[in-house]
Amino acid sequence: MKWLILILGIASNASASVLVKMAMMPPRKFPSLSEPMAALSNWPFWLGLGLYGAAFLLYAAALARLPLNVAHPVLTGGAVATVALCSVLILREPFYWTTAAGIVLVIAGVALITARVV
Helix, strand or coil: CCHHHHHHHHHHHHHHHHHHHHCCCCCCCCCCCCHHHHHHHHHHHHHHHHHHHHHHHHHHHHHHHHHHHHHHHHHHHHHHHHHHHHHHHHCCCCCHHHHHHHHHHHHHHHHHCCCCCC
């Protein structure tokens, strides 16, 4: 159950990041004093905000079940790697070999940090 909570937290955090990025891309506008109503119709922003809230609650639930030195690196490292992949797959951002190397190093680092604890 504790690992499911972490996986859901990673998915929620990464999805929120992608949605907020989408909310800031044209034709959407946010925020704007000249068009305050446009902010209300920017559904990716509000969904992303809600998912950030869900990610925080899942992080708190993970902390109740796992040590901080496990829950935090797994959730944040997992979110970093997931966002890097989603930015390529969903947003069509460029993917460089350094990005792939960074993802591998993040995963290796998190595995090393949590190896003796889990």
